[in-house]
Structure formats: structure tokens, C-alpha cells
Amino acid sequence: MPSQPTSQKQAPPPWRQGLTAGLQRGKPLIWFLLKTILPLYVATEIFKVTGLLSWISGFLAPVMGLWGLPPEAAAALTAGFLLNLYAAAAVAAPLGLDWAQVSVLGLILGISHSLVVEGAVVRSLAPGRLWSLTALRLGLGLGAGWALAQILPAVSA
Amino acid sequence: MSQYLALLPTAAWDGLILCAQIFAIVLPLMIAYEVAKAYGLFARPWKGVGPALARLGLGPGAMVPLLAGIFLGLLYGAGILLAMSREDNLSHRERLALAVFLVTCHAVVEDTAIFMLLGGSAFWMLAPRLVLAVALTAWLARRSSGE
Numbered sequence: 001m002p003s004q005p006t007s008q009k010q011a012p013p014p015w016r017q018g019l020t021a022g023l024q025r026g027k028p029l030i031w032f033l034l035k036t037i038l039p040l041y042v043a044t045e046i047f048k049v050t051g052l053l054s055w056i057s058g059f060l061a062p063v064m065g066l067w068g069l070p071p072e073a074a075a076a077l078t079a080g081f082l083l084n085l086y087a088a089a090a091v092a093a094p095l096g097l098d099w100a101q102v103s104v105l106g107l108i109l110g111i112s113h114s115l116v117v118e119g120a121v122v123r124s125l126a127p128g129r130l131w132s133l134t135a136l137r138l139g140l141g142l143g144a145g146w147a148l149a150q151i152l153p154a155v156s157a
Numbered sequence: 158m159s160q161y162l163a164l165l166p167t168a169a170w171d172g173l174i175l176c177a178q179i180f181a182i183v184l185p186l187m188i189a190y191e192v193a194k195a196y197g198l199f200a201r202p203w204k205g206v207g208p209a210l211a212r213l214g215l216g217p218g219a220m221v222p223l224l225a226g227i228f229l230g231l232l233y234g235a236g237i238l239l240a241m242s243r244e245d246n247l248s249h250r251e252r253l254a255l256a257v258f259l260v261t262c263h264a265v266v267e268d269t270a271i272f273m274l275l276g277g278s279a280f281w282m283l284a285p286r287l288v289l290a291v292a293l294t295a296w297l298a299r300r301s302s303g304e
Contacts, residue, residue, distance in 0.1 A: 014195035021195070022188030029183060029236050033176040037232075041175055045168035046161060085271050092275060099276045106272030106282040111261055111289070113268070114232075118260075121231045124239050126256035137260050140293075144285050152281065 036120040044083050044116050053078050067104050067142075068149040070095065080109035081138070082116060100152040104145050112141030183236040186229070190221065190237060213291070214254040214298025218247055222255060230264025250301060254294050262290035 011017070047053055053075070060074035067073075072095055080088030088109050097105065115134055123130040193199065199221060207217055215223065222241040225234035238259075242252050269283050 014197075015192050018192030018195035019188055022184070022191035025187045025191075025236065025240055026180075026184050028240075029180060029187070032235070032239070033179055037179070038169070038172045038176055041172035042165065042168045045164065045171065049161060049164055085268060089271050089275060097275070099278060102272055102275045102277035103281040106269070106275075106277040107285055110268045110272070110282055110286055118231045121235045121238065122256055122260060124235075125242060125259075126253050129253060129256065133256055133260050136257070140261060140289060144289060148281060148285065 032124075037117060040117045040120055047082055053082065056082075066149070067108070067145050068153075069097070069101055069105065073097070073101075073105060076105060077108065080113045084114045084117070085109060088113070100149075103152065104149045107148050108141040108145035110141075111144060112137040179232060179235075182233050186225075186233075187236050187240070212298065213258065213294040214301065215251055215294075216247070219251055219255055222247075223258065226255070226259040226263045227265055230267060231259060234263070254297060257297055258290045258294040261293060262286040 012020075057074035057078040060077060061071035064071050064073050064077075073092065076088045076092035076095070079091050088105075092102070092105060115137065119130055119134060122133050126133060203220070206220055210217065210219060210223075218241070222234070222238045225237040225241075228234075229237070231238070238255075241247070242255065247255070265283060265286070269279050272282055273279050
């Protein structure tokens with residue numbers, strides 16, 4: 001075929017360029033996962049057995065009333081902060097919370113969850129701001145949850 | 158101490174599975190993004206989005222990472238977030254604005270769905286996050302532009 005040599009010199013079609021560029025991102029992604037996410041995940045698994053979770057929820061339990069929540073909800077909150085939302089939901093499910101209490105818990109944890117593993121992404125996105133941004137999440141989450149706990153009973157009444 | 162060591166292999170294996178899951182979800186997303194970009198989808202900022210982003214202290218280059226974070230979350234959006242914030246040369250200020258918005262409000266579908274299953278109100282769990290994220294980022298943008 002006479003036209004073949006010239007067509008080979010042309011730039012590849014856009015979809016091929018995109019495919020190549022996308023695949024090239026695979027390697028740094030694997031490194032980010034293995035070097036950062038994997039060790040942090042293992043660390044959070046260790047939290048579960050070291051008693052760190054119950055130690056922290058011991059401090060939160062007496063003040064859970066501020067958010068209209070029973071003391072046992074402290075364990076759900078701590079699991080959400082340090083592990084993830086699925087762990088928090090698993091702890092919260094048997095507590096028999098009403099819709100307003102679940103909404104308060106969901107709002108606090110929606111803003112402030114998986115602080116360890118997601119912290120890796122935050123640190124890469126805004127270098128040097130990890131601690132202030134984590135404090136912001138905790139403060140905003142607990143603050144917004146408190147406000148919601150004051151509002152919701154009035155709204156639903 | 159030994160019971161912690163015994164836990165390590167299981168934890169490492171579960172962690173590897175999580176990493177594989179993230180990779181399986183994120184790589185196709187990155188390829189889809191690159192293909193869309195190769196066809197010029199992001200060459201110009203979409204109509205109406207530019208001014209809205211500007212109020213948050215974000216340039217047009219922040220649109221894709223912002224959407225990735227809001228819908229995919231920090232972890233599944235991480236590939237796009239980190240690659241974009243580097244490649245598109247987002248300024249230091251833009252990256253901070255992006256971070257402040259997204260730590261407050263990300264993975265809106267997944268996070269809300271989990272607690273809806275327990276009986277929570279989608280509106281009361283989502284609306285405050287969105288309002289806080291917009292208000293905080295806009296406040297930050299006004300404050301730093303006023304300096």
C-alpha cells in the first residue's frame with residue numbers, strides 16, 4: 001500500500017492520544033496507592049485492636065448529649081473520624097437512632113471522616129495545610145452537627 | 158504486641174484489595190478524562206461556570222478536579238485531583254481553595270447514601286455541607302483578594 005508510510009507519520013487520533021496519556025498515569029497512581037494509602041489503611045486497622053478507638057470514644061461519650069445523641073454514639077463518631085463511614089454506619093445501625101439523630105450523625109461524619117487515609121490526599125493537594133484542614137473538618141463537622149441538633153427538633157415539631 | 162503482628166498480614170491483604178479497587182475505578186476514569194481532553198472538551202471553560210468558579214477563587218482549570226472531588230470523593234477522585242492540580246499549574250491559592258471546598262464537601266452521593274440507609278434526611282445531611290463549602294471558599298477568596 002503506497003499510502004501507508006505517510007499515514008504512519010501522522011499524529012495518532014485523539015482517542016489514542018487520550019488512551020496513552022491515561023495509561024501513563026497508571027504508574028504514579030500505583031505508587032501513590034502502595035506507598036501512602038496502603039500503610040495508612042494498615043494503621044487504621046491497627047487502631048481497631050489497640051483500643052485507641054474505645055479510648056477516644058470514652059472522652060466523647062459524656063458530652064454526646066450536646067448533639068442530642070446517646071453516649072454509645074461516641075463509638076460511631078470515633079470509628080467514622082479514624083476509619084471510614086462504613087465502619088461508623090455499622091456501629092450506629094444497632095443504636096436505634098431516630099431520623100433526626102441519624103441526620104446529625106451523618107452531617108458531622110459527612111464533613112469529618114476517614115481523616116487518616118483522606119489526609120494523604122489533602123496533604124498532596126495543599127502541602128503544609130494537613131493539620132489546619134483536619135482541624136477545620138473536625139470543627140466544622142461538630143459545629144454544624146450541633147447547630148442541626150438545635151434546629152431539627154423545632155423543624156419536625 | 159504479638160497479636161498486632163498477627164493482624165498485619167490480614168490488614169495488608171485487605172489494604173491491597175482496597176488499593177486494587179481504587180486502581181480499577183480510578184484508571185478508567187483517568188483514561189476517560191484524557192480522551193475527553195484530547196477531543197477538546199475542556200479547552201474552553203463551560204458557559205456560566207467561569208464566573209461562579211471565580212467567586213470561589215478558582216480558575217477554569219479547577220472545574221474538572223472540583224467536579225471529580227464532589228462526585229467521586231477524595232479517594233476515588235484522588236488520581237484526577239492530584240494529576241490535574243499539578244498539570245494545569247493551579248496556583249497555590251487555587252489548590253488551597255480546592256482543598257477547603259473539598260474537605261467540607263466531597264463524595265456527596267456515596268456519603269449521603271450510607272446514612273440515608275440508616276434513616277437520615279438527605280437534605281439535612283447534604284445541604285449544610287454544600288452551603289458551608291461554598292461560603293467558606295468564597296469567604297477565603299474575598300479575604301485573600303482584599304489583601
